[in-house]
Amino acid sequence: MQLSLASSISRSTPYDKNSQKQKEITCAVTHHIAKDMSPVNVVEKPGFRKLINTLDPRYNLPGRKYFAEKALPELYIKVREELASQLVNVTLCDFSTTADIWSSRTCEPYLSFTVHYIDNLELKSKCLQTSFLPEDHTGGIIAQGLQDALMSWNLNEARQVCITPDNGANIVKAVSLNHWTRLQGFGHHLHLAIERGMKDPRIDRAVAVCKKVVSSFSFSWKRRRDLATAQQELNLPAHQLISESPTRWGSREKMIEQEQAISQVLAADKKTQHLVLTWQDLEVLESVHKALKPLLEFTDALSQGWPTSSA
Known part of the structure; x- marks a missing residue:
């Protein structure tokens, strides 16, 4: 059905800057920037502007200065006042x-x-x-x-x-x-206890080798591709390799989890065969895996929902 001339003109006429629809869409864009932590200059990106124009051609999207100096500060004041009212009691x-x-x-x-x-x-x-x-x-x-x-x-x-x-x-x-x-904090003390318990030369050596392995995969898309195939064949979770981090001990357990798939990929390439873990390292890592897995599950459960004395 063809639109009438008057209807066509109406659909192409920009909203008045004080109209309710103009304000509603501007508020929605402001909320997007704040909630999704998008950079303010997203409103000047060609793709974003095209999206807004396609959704509503009549809407006039303000520039970044407006959002940075007016819209976002006003939203902050509004949210702060709402939160302050909740804290009265x-x-x-x-x-x-x-x-x-x-x-x-x-x-x-x-x-x-x-x-x-x-x-x-x-x-x-x-x-x-x-x-x-x-x-x-x-x-x-x-x-x-x-x-x-x-x-x-x-x-x-x-x-x-x-x-x-x-x-x-x-x-x-x-x-x-x-x-x-x-x-x-209970969680922090648990972390310190685990770190102290893991201070063993055999564990340090095995983890150091794992770090080198992770690094070799990080710079090779071919190895990452082969790793995904090996994970599927061995029914392992399709996780990306995570290097051990001293402040996130759970990352060590997740790195150990993929040992079988890693060894399969490394053994197939002459350039990386020297990185294949020895049976001694495997024995150490398996012991660490058995010890850390329940603790990782425990801390995940502990951190769900509400803070406790473990906060």
Whole structure:
């Protein structure tokens, strides 16, 4: 059915900037940028602009400056006010907190602060803020940062039952300076216990060989292709190889998991036959695998859903 001239003109006429539809779509784009952590300049990408135009030709997509300086700050204020209203009752009841200092990919330091409380017999957790922390990470500066976080959200310090930070000496000192009760993290202690238990020359050697193997696959698409075939033949999970990480001991167990498929691929290539694990290494890795697998499953179950004293 052909559109009338008036209808055609109407469909090609841009929305007024104050129209409800224009505002709704702009809010949706702002939500996409914030929720999916997309770069603000996505609104200037040809593909994104074509998508928006195809969905609604009448919508006039603003530029990145509008989203960076107006839309996103307004969304932040709105979300913060909504969260603050949810925390009104927290000022009248007990709560606990967790804090963590971490670095971004560009090595910029941040302090995250989360509150945990019970509302209508339901356990709730809210990450209140992730603040840029450019100063030296002394105990005094971190202590002040934690104090500021509570004050910023009008949380009564006297109602804070405890705080669970990591075991860094500086943040432990900060909690002490604030005279707060510190609940040590079970998960972190479990990690330290495992790391200490794994300090054995035989394990170190076997894991070092595994690292070289993982590296050989990382730079060869052919080996990755052959690995996928071997995984299918051996009924192993189709996982990519994960190199061992000192801060994520579970990565070691996952690396060991693929040993059979790895050996099959390496043995078929003269250039990599020297990387095939010896029976001694295999015996060590199998023992490590048996020891770590239940612990990995345990920590996965522990971290599901709600924070506990293991936070």
